[in-house]
Amino acid sequence: MSLRKIMACAMILAGALFVACSSSGNGGNDTIGTDTPADAVASGFIGQLVDFASKTGRKGVDIVVLNNDTGLELDIVKYPPLKSGDEGVFELALPPGMKVGFKTSGTEVVTTGIAMQFQTSYMFNIPSDAQGKRIYAVNKVTYMTAPATAGLVVDKTKGILAGTVYWKNATAGTEDFVGCALVKAIPVDGTEAVGDVRYFDPKYDLPGPLGKAPFTTNGKAGTSRYIIANLPVGKYKMVVTIDGVQVNPGDEEVELFAYADSIAISNIYVTDQTDAIINPTPARTECTVDKVDQG
Amino acid sequence: MKRMSWPMACAAAVLAFVPLGARAEGADPVFPEGSDVEPAWRVGAFLQNQTGVFVAHDQTAYGDPKNPGSPTNHGGNFGKLSMCRFTFQMDADWRPTSRVWTHVTLRMARSLTVGADEDAQVPVAGYAGDVNKSRRKEWVRDNYYNETNLREFFVNFRTASWLDIRLGRQLVAWGESGSSRLLDVVNPVDATWHQGILESYEDQRMPLWMVRVLADVPALRGGLDVVWVPMLPLMERPEDTVTVPLTFVNAWGLPTPPKQLDDSVGPDKINSKRLLIAHDFGTDSRVGFRWKGKAGKSVNYSLMYYWTHQMSPPIPKYTERPGAYDPNTQGFTATRTTFDVFLEFPRQHLLGFSLEGQVPFPLGTMLKLEGAVELPRTYAKNSAFNRGRLDYPGNAVERWPFQRKQYTVIEYALTLQQPFWIRPVNREEPFVLVFQFQHTAIPGIKDLDKEGAVVDVPGYDTTVVSQNSYKFIGALFTSFLKGTITPKITAGFIPKTTHWVVQRQGEIEKWSLQHQSMSHGSGFATFSLGFKLMDSMRATVAYNRFFGDQPYDGLGFYRDRDEVNVTVKYQF
Numbered sequence: 001m002s003l004r005k006i007m008a009c010a011m012i013l014a015g016a017l018f019v020a021c022s023s024s025g026n027g028g029n030d031t032i033g034t035d036t037p038a039d040a041v042a043s044g045f046i047g048q049l050v051d052f053a054s055k056t057g058r059k060g061v062d063i064v065v066l067n068n069d070t071g072l073e074l075d076i077v078k079y080p081p082l083k084s085g086d087e088g089v090f091e092l093a094l095p096p097g098m099k100v101g102f103k104t105s106g107t108e109v110v111t112t113g114i115a116m117q118f119q120t121s122y123m124f125n126i127p128s129d130a131q132g133k134r135i136y137a138v139n140k141v142t143y144m145t146a147p148a149t150a151g152l153v154v155d156k157t158k159g160i161l162a163g164t165v166y167w168k169n170a171t172a173g174t175e176d177f178v179g180c181a182l183v184k185a186i187p188v189d190g191t192e193a194v195g196d197v198r199y200f201d202p203k204y205d206l207p208g209p210l211g212k213a214p215f216t217t218n219g220k221a222g223t224s225r226y227i228i229a230n231l232p233v234g235k236y237k238m239v240v241t242i243d244g245v246q247v248n249p250g251d252e253e254v255e256l257f258a259y260a261d262s263i264a265i266s267n268i269y270v271t272d273q274t275d276a277i278i279n280p281t282p283a284r285t286e287c288t289v290d291k292v293d294q295g
Numbered sequence: 296m297k298r299m300s301w302p303m304a305c306a307a308a309v310l311a312f313v314p315l316g317a318r319a320e321g322a323d324p325v326f327p328e329g330s331d332v333e334p335a336w337r338v339g340a341f342l343q344n345q346t347g348v349f350v351a352h353d354q355t356a357y358g359d360p361k362n363p364g365s366p367t368n369h370g371g372n373f374g375k376l377s378m379c380r381f382t383f384q385m386d387a388d389w390r391p392t393s394r395v396w397t398h399v400t401l402r403m404a405r406s407l408t409v410g411a412d413e414d415a416q417v418p419v420a421g422y423a424g425d426v427n428k429s430r431r432k433e434w435v436r437d438n439y440y441n442e443t444n445l446r447e448f449f450v451n452f453r454t455a456s457w458l459d460i461r462l463g464r465q466l467v468a469w470g471e472s473g474s475s476r477l478l479d480v481v482n483p484v485d486a487t488w489h490q491g492i493l494e495s496y497e498d499q500r501m502p503l504w505m506v507r508v509l510a511d512v513p514a515l516r517g518g519l520d521v522v523w524v525p526m527l528p529l530m531e532r533p534e535d536t537v538t539v540p541l542t543f544v545n546a547w548g549l550p551t552p553p554k555q556l557d558d559s560v561g562p563d564k565i566n567s568k569r570l571l572i573a574h575d576f577g578t579d580s581r582v583g584f585r586w587k588g589k590a591g592k593s594v595n596y597s598l599m600y601y602w603t604h605q606m607s608p609p610i611p612k613y614t615e616r617p618g619a620y621d622p623n624t625q626g627f628t629a630t631r632t633t634f635d636v637f638l639e640f641p642r643q644h645l646l647g648f649s650l651e652g653q654v655p656f657p658l659g660t661m662l663k664l665e666g667a668v669e670l671p672r673t674y675a676k677n678s679a680f681n682r683g684r685l686d687y688p689g690n691a692v693e694r695w696p697f698q699r700k701q702y703t704v705i706e707y708a709l710t711l712q713q714p715f716w717i718r719p720v721n722r723e724e725p726f727v728l729v730f731q732f733q734h735t736a737i738p739g740i741k742d743l744d745k746e747g748a749v750v751d752v753p754g755y756d757t758t759v760v761s762q763n764s765y766k767f768i769g770a771l772f773t774s775f776l777k778g779t780i781t782p783k784i785t786a787g788f789i790p791k792t793t794h795w796v797v798q799r800q801g802e803i804e805k806w807s808l809q810h811q812s813m814s815h816g817s818g819f820a821t822f823s824l825g826f827k828l829m830d831s832m833r834a835t836v837a838y839n840r841f842f843g844d845q846p847y848d849g850l851g852f853y854r855d856r857d858e859v860n861v862t863v864k865y866q867f
Binding site: 046047048053054055056057087089110111112113114115116130131132133134141142204206 | 556557558559560632633678679680681682683684685695698746747799800801802803804805806
């Protein structure tokens with residue numbers, strides 16, 4: 001295993017963390033994006049470029065708006081690349097009612113200290129009229145130093161997908177973790193899952209080996225974060241199952257692009273297929289973690 | 296810090312008390328009672344118990360569910376023990392000749408463990424997690440609550456009528472102004488057993504081995520006090536030469552840090568804290584002097600310089616974790632997810648002065664002005680500030696430095712002491728009112744500059760340092776029935792001048808610094824009543840109240856630690 005692969009693996013782990021961090025607010029990944037309506041009126045999108053590790057806004061990072069369906073630049077003339085502003089905040093006039101993606105990369109601008117460099121990162125399924133959306137970017141230090149605890153060997157010619165599995169609690173108005181969920185990435189034109197899947201270990205909030213973190217967890221100390229490494233470049237549908245039953249069928253089956261040597265972040269929303277108003281986490285003890293011993 | 300000193304204590308006993316005992320057996324005092332000449336020997340001792348109980352109910356520190364992990368309670372619960380400390384201290388002086396004398400102070404203290412110490416932030420690896428709660432209490436007990444300490448042990452040589460040379464383990468008080476220690480900079484401090492502002496500096500000072508030269512200069516109406524602390528690795532441990540970090544204990548230490556602006560810097564990511572304490576003989580020594588003189592009839596003044604280490608707080612230098620770095624691929628494979636944090640005590644120059652005198656009007660008014668300049672003081676950066684450049688020394692560890700900032704700090708304190716009579720209340724003794732104003736100015740700091748923000752307590756972003764900060768302290772006391780009853784009220788207020796505010800829009804969080812009105816801040820009030828129980832026994836009952844609108848700043852750290860404290864002291 002080359003160390004480069006290990007580093008890429010680490011980046012994956014970092015990406016998964018980042019996904020976890022995007023837990024608050026609208027994940028907006030429940031439907032696939034739509035084409036830009038020709039006569040749509042531009043709306044205001046307000047976002048904040050945030051370093052995934054520190055959750056702090058970063059200025060001067062390169063941002064490109066992507067077509068959510070194709071993964072290519074949306075319209076480079078109408079929506080040229082831009083840089084994040086103060087505190088990482090940026091605004092765009094985008095057509096409302098559609099989903100877009102963001103590609104982030106480059107180096108932040110600082111007045112003092114050492115500027116943070118970012119690995120190319122992607123986020124998809126972002127509502128074009130969101131008013132206050134975090135766009136996460138994975139910094140290269142995190143990418144390089146994230147622990148290789150998950151036993152992954154990363155191929156830098158392939159891509160990484162990462163995110164968090166949520167259940168929308170309509171009663172409480174929250175997005176809750178889901179335990180005992182398994183995530184698969186299946187090529188849109190295929191049937192077999194590909195890539196190396198890992199889940200976050202609640203103890204360290206980092207991807208763990210399958211022996212220690214064989215599925216997602218919920219609970220006070222749980223983390224339903226996942227990461228899938230070594231995906232050939234292409235488009236994938238994300239399938240989540242609990243006890244063999246898919247819990248994100250139909251529109252909830254998120255589609256994501258995997259790009260070489262980069263991380264694409266997206267949350268996945270699931271529902272219990274028998275009762276939509278309950279968290280689909282099984283009642284088994286291993287699915288819920290309320291306390292971890294850091295010692 | 297385990298108090299050294301069983302060997303030292305034994306040595307002291309042999310060197311000091313045995314000769315004293317021999318002299319005592321002779322029953323032949325060298326100097327008759329009533330003489331104005333110092334006796335050849337003198338021994339004093341006291342036994343004391345100090346017990347406190349928390350009386351504050353828990354206060355929510357951060358109720359924000361988005362900040363899980365922030366402690367909701369800083370101290371122990373209502374009715375729980377806040378401290379219980381037994382102290383035996385003995386002082387002895389021996390003057391075999393008029394030119395040589397020696398002094399020994401031995402302190403033995405034992406404290407009971409308290410429940411709040413379960414939350415101590417033990418710097419050693421392997422104490423984290425709920426499963427180790429009781430081990431943390433034991434660690435605190437073993438390292439801070441069991442003390443056998445040779446606090447002073449020195450020999451004074453009077454080489455001339457105007458010149459003394461004093462060698463040994465010593466405590467030096469170059470001035471203290473109410474609640475501040477602007478010029479009291481020689482000895483580090485251990486305030487782990489109780490809140491520092493409630494205890495005397497005399498008890499908190501940690502002794503150091505030093506060479507001290509005291510010279511009277513009558514022609515200039517003053518005297519010079521030169522101190523050299525050489526650092527003696529064979530005689531003292533490095534951690535005994537710096538102030539004990541208050542995160543190491545919990546009943547009277549700092550609570551677990553709240554979520555930081557950069558939440559990748561969290562206490563759960565720390566494997567251990569390692570103090571880098573410069574402690575080589577000579578090269579790391581500290582040296583300084585104080586000139587104390589008289590100007591006019593009623594004004595005393597002093598000038599001070601000290602080349603020292605910034606003894607508190609330790610400043611984070613870098614984090615490390617083991618692994619393997621491959622220069623070819625520039626890849627690092629860590630073997631551990633948690634970090635060792637290395638902290639240091641930077642060098643600094645200290646300059647100071649004091650002026651003290653009686654003011655003709657009103658009657659009995661005393662004024663004191665103390666000032667000090669720190670050149671420079673090193674501050675830790677806010678967690679959200681970028682770190683330094685990653686390095687891989689020996690390709691075996693990943694080392695990531697912290698940024699820090701150095702500023703010149705100017706501090707002064709003005710103290711007014713005014714006795715006055717209220718005859719209908721107390722016909723025998725006057726009341727004494729003490730008021731102190733302290734101002735700390737850091738010209739280099741821009742209050743609202745987020746990028747340049749530094750913190751007072753590393754690891755606690757909420758303790759942002761302002762360009763100007765102030766303290767107001769007041770005390771009122773008297774005594775009744777010839778000292779049989781001594782009531783005292785002490786109160787202090789520390790305004791908070793700058794604080795962080797967060798603006799949220801959807802998922803976006805924008806942090807900025809904002810000025811705050813002087814009505815915000817933290818403080819304390821102590822109401823105590825002392826009783827003379829017998830000729831040699833005194834008891835003091837105190838109610839100590841803390842408040843603060845920010846739970847992680849100033850005395851707000853202690854706002855859940857109101858207590859009732861009882862001290863009984865028997866003087867031999």
